[in-house]
Amino acid sequence: MGLVYQKQGRYDEALRFLGWALKINESTLGQDHPSLLSSLNNMVMIYHNQEQYDQALGVLERVLKIQESTLGPDHPDVATILNNMGIIYQTQEQHDQALRVFERALKIQESTLGQDHPDVVTILNNMGTIYQTQEQHDQALKVFERALKIQESTLGQDHPDVVTILNNMGTIYQTQEQHDQALKVFERALK
DSSP: OHHHHHHTTOHHHHHHHHHHHHHHHHHHHOTTOGGGHHHHHHHHHHHHHTTOHHHHHHHHHHHHHHHHHHHOTTOHHHHHHHHHHHHHHHHTTOHHHHHHHHHHHHHHHHHHHOTTOHHHHHHHHHHHHHHHHTTOHHHHHHHHHHHHHHHHHHHOTTSHHHHHHHHHHHHHHHHTTOHHHHHHHHHHHHO
16 A cells, blocks of 8 residues: 555655555564565655655665675665665765765676676766766766766667766866867767
8 A cells, every 4th residue: 555655645654554564574574684675665765755865865774784784785786775875965965975875886886797887877977967066077077978988889879868978068068168079069969
């Protein structure tokens, strides 16, 4: 029932039922059983939708602890949790904390999936956006260029995700008043 309430946007009722299901599972399986992850992840989504970011982070930390203990600290699923935590820190404008968890997630993804794996791009884009927000334009461009190279090699030059990266780069060049370079990148995005 919690999931139905969640889909209806009735978040308080959803949390009540998810909490109830969680308590039942905890009493039979224990506090750190992997079967709890589904309910916990649904709770995170609800807290995020309600902009209750501290609660979402608290639940994500618990999810992270369970994932690390069952899968190991360097598993790609751990990187996904870290990325989700980084997004919430980013939303809260806690950019240094967001970068720390994104960097850890990136190291995990690179070591387990390879440096040019498409899943690496998500984290790179998140990091690039933070650098852009902090006006660390050179660092943002470096990260976006790496993401662009991966996307173009895996998805092709005409994919919408490639266009998004090009637009981010064009915006940075425009901010830096490098108008010729911005125009070149924006025109490439339109092709």
